Amino acid sequence: MGCVHVVWFKRDLRIVDHAPLVEASCRGPVLPLYVVEPELWQQQDASARQWAFCREALVELRQALAALGMPLVVRRGEVVAVLARAHRHFGVAHLWSHEETGNGWTYARDRRVAAWARSQGIPWSERPQFGVVRPLPSREGWAGRWEARMASPILPAPVALEPLAAVDPGSIPSVAELGLADDGCVARQPSGRSNGLVQWHGFLTQSSQRYQRDLSNPARAVSSCSRLSAHLSWGTLSMREVIQDSRGRRDQLLAQGQPAWALALHRFEERLHWHCHFMQKLEDQPSLEFSELHPHTAGLRELSADRLAAWSLGCTGLPFVDACMRSLIATGWLNFRMRAMLLSVASYQLWLPWRDSGLHLARLFVDYEPGIHWSQCQMQSGTTGINTIRIYNPLKQALDHDPRGLFVRRWLPELAQVPAVHLHHPWTMDGETQRRCGCVLGRDYPSPIVDWSAAAALARDRLWALRRGAEFGTVADAIQRRHGSRRAGLPKTALARGRRGGVVGDGGVQQLCLDFNQR
DNA sequence: AGTGCAGTTGACTTT
DNA sequence: TAAAGTCAACTGCAC
Numbered sequence: 001m002g003c004v005h006v007v008w009f010k011r012d013l014r015i016v017d018h019a020p021l022v023e024a025s026c027r028g029p030v031l032p033l034y035v036v037e038p039e040l041w042q043q044q045d046a047s048a049r050q051w052a053f054c055r056e057a058l059v060e061l062r063q064a065l066a067a068l069g070m071p072l073v074v075r076r077g078e079v080v081a082v083l084a085r086a087h088r089h090f091g092v093a094h095l096w097s098h099e100e101t102g103n104g105w106t107y108a109r110d111r112r113v114a115a116w117a118r119s120q121g122i123p124w125s126e127r128p129q130f131g132v133v134r135p136l137p138s139r140e141g142w143a144g145r146w147e148a149r150m151a152s153p154i155l156p157a158p159v160a161l162e163p164l165a166a167v168d169p170g171s172i173p174s175v176a177e178l179g180l181a182d183d184g185c186v187a188r189q190p191s192g193r194s195n196g197l198v199q200w201h202g203f204l205t206q207s208s209q210r211y212q213r214d215l216s217n218p219a220r221a222v223s224s225c226s227r228l229s230a231h232l233s234w235g236t237l238s239m240r241e242v243i244q245d246s247r248g249r250r251d252q253l254l255a256q257g258q259p260a261w262a263l264a265l266h267r268f269e270e271r272l273h274w275h276c277h278f279m280q281k282l283e284d285q286p287s288l289e290f291s292e293l294h295p296h297t298a299g300l301r302e303l304s305a306d307r308l309a310a311w312s313l314g315c316t317g318l319p320f321v322d323a324c325m326r327s328l329i330a331t332g333w334l335n336f337r338m339r340a341m342l343l344s345v346a347s348y349q350l351w352l353p354w355r356d357s358g359l360h361l362a363r364l365f366v367d368y369e370p371g372i373h374w375s376q377c378q379m380q381s382g383t384t385g386i387n388t389i390r391i392y393n394p395l396k397q398a399l400d401h402d403p404r405g406l407f408v409r410r411w412l413p414e415l416a417q418v419p420a421v422h423l424h425h426p427w428t429m430d431g432e433t434q435r436r437c438g439c440v441l442g443r444d445y446p447s448p449i450v451d452w453s454a455a456a457a458l459a460r461d462r463l464w465a466l467r468r469g470a471e472f473g474t475v476a477d478a479i480q481r482r483h484g485s486r487r488a489g490l491p492k493t494a495l496a497r498g499r500r501g502g503v504v505g506d507g508g509v510q511q512l513c514l515d516f517n518q519r
Numbered sequence: 520a521g522t523g524c525a526g527t528t529g530a531c532t533t534t
Numbered sequence: 535t536a537a538a539g540t541c542a543a544c545t546g547c548a549c
Contacts, residue, residue, distance in 0.1 A: 216535095336535070337535070340535055340536095341535095344535095344536085376535095379535085380535080387535095388534090388536080389534075389536080390535065390536040390537085391534095391536060391537070392535090392536060392537085393536075393537065396536090396537080397536095456537095460534065460537090461534090463534090464533095464534050467534090
């Protein structure tokens with residue numbers, strides 16, 4: 001009979017607040033295992049920058065576990081094959097891991113692992129690490145469960161692990177050894193729990209003071225946001241410890257007479273709540289990674305290789321959009337507002353299917369979190385049916401959040417000498433001005449690939465026409481009941497969402513007020 | 520000093 | 535987490 005407890009590390013690369021590790025270590029010898037799955041890293045949403053971040057975290061995790069007596073064991077291959085080998089060698093008593101709300105590939109892989117464990121009579125215990133509820137019978141009461149989880153005590157790391165004799169820890173492959181092409185992330189943020197903690201304490205004690213002011217500014221957000229997203233995605237920090245630290249700091253700031261600063265931290269905590277809210281959608285409906293939540297919006301967009309390539313490389317001819325894309329390529333991170341703008345431009349002005357633009361962004365995000373990412377792709381593309389259509393005006397965003405053009409000049413050197421009055425819309429330069437500033441459109445920088453305002457107007461008309469169509473609201477109501485936030489009270493109905501509804505032509509009452517939360 | 524008017528601001532609605 | 539349009543209240547100014 002087996003005696004080893006396998007702790008399978010996935011996107012939870014820490015030893016603090018790690019329930020599977022704690023529970024396993026109470027029961028017997030632990031085999032801490034990470035499986036490098038080549039097939040996972042060949043998926044369309046995976047990239048070299050993500051592996052590089054994961055790899056650094058693994059190196060530090062291995063040290064932390066070694067200090068407890070048993071270093072991280074790394075094996076390369078298909079998970080079931082690796083587990084089967086471990087079982088033959090040691091005899092596995094129990095498999096432990098965190099629940100993962102991953103993409104379709106990891107979902108299918110987890111089902112294979114479950115089937116294998118069942119066939120071998122090995123129990124597999126999964127523990128939650130976010131506010132995601134599995135299975136979720138209904139959205140009612142969800143926020144309360146999130147709160148209960150985040151408020152429960154942090155689990156300290158085990159004091160020691162019983163060493164397993166004669167186990168080769170195995171090497172952690174480099175980006176090249178895993179066969180991943182370099183993807184130009186020349187300024188990626190540092191990984192590993194120790195770096196995550198340094199970043200976090202810097203935010204708590206310093207930069208969170210500027211959080212609210214700088215959140216939407218793509219240049220300043222880099223140093224005024226928490227930058228914890230990748231650490232939360234790869235699990236080097238646990239959300240629970242972040243929430244609890246933040247609340248403690250908030251109390252301290254209030255006691256010190258800093259209410260505005262405390263409010264900024266509160267806003268930050270609210271975003272962590274939304275983090276789980278969006279992950280829950282993919283947990284409940286894995287198909288939203290691939291197909292439109294509202295079926296009436298399926299097949300609306302048309303894929304154009306040229307438009308997709310121009311957008312992907314930051315060569316659309318709209319400087320602020322291109323600067324955002326090029327900064328994302330180089331750093332692997334972008335603030336929320338500009339991520340939404342990039343998607344909005346792809347889905348509306350460029351009329352591209354969100355799945356294609358979404359895959360490109362997924363690869364560029366070091367902090368790629370499937371549940372948030374695919375929910376956001378659908379939301380910013382108007383395909384959920386339950387959110388209002390938000391078409392960003394990239395020129396307005398440029399003037400609001402980069403009025404002096406510093407961000408654009410930094411990321412688009414070819415525009416360095418363009419006069420300020422033309423910078424955000426260089427197509428307004430006449431030929432003579434272009435030659436004088438060394439930026440000839442079509443030669444040094446692209447001419448706009450579409451007429452931005454006409455394209456936005458066309459997209460808006462198409463989407464709103466669809467929404468007015470028969471049965472659109474009825475279908476949307478069902479989606480709202482399943483996925484909608486309950487924060488504001490009852491789920492909104494099509495009527496309360498503002499669809500032109502009610503009985504028309506009878507001369508009587510056209511609308512009932514169903515929204516009891518008004519006023 | 521009060522009135523009328525153009526332009527501005529902010530809340531709210533529609534797309 | 536949008537943007538544009540509408541409308542009423544407000545402001546500054548000329549008479």
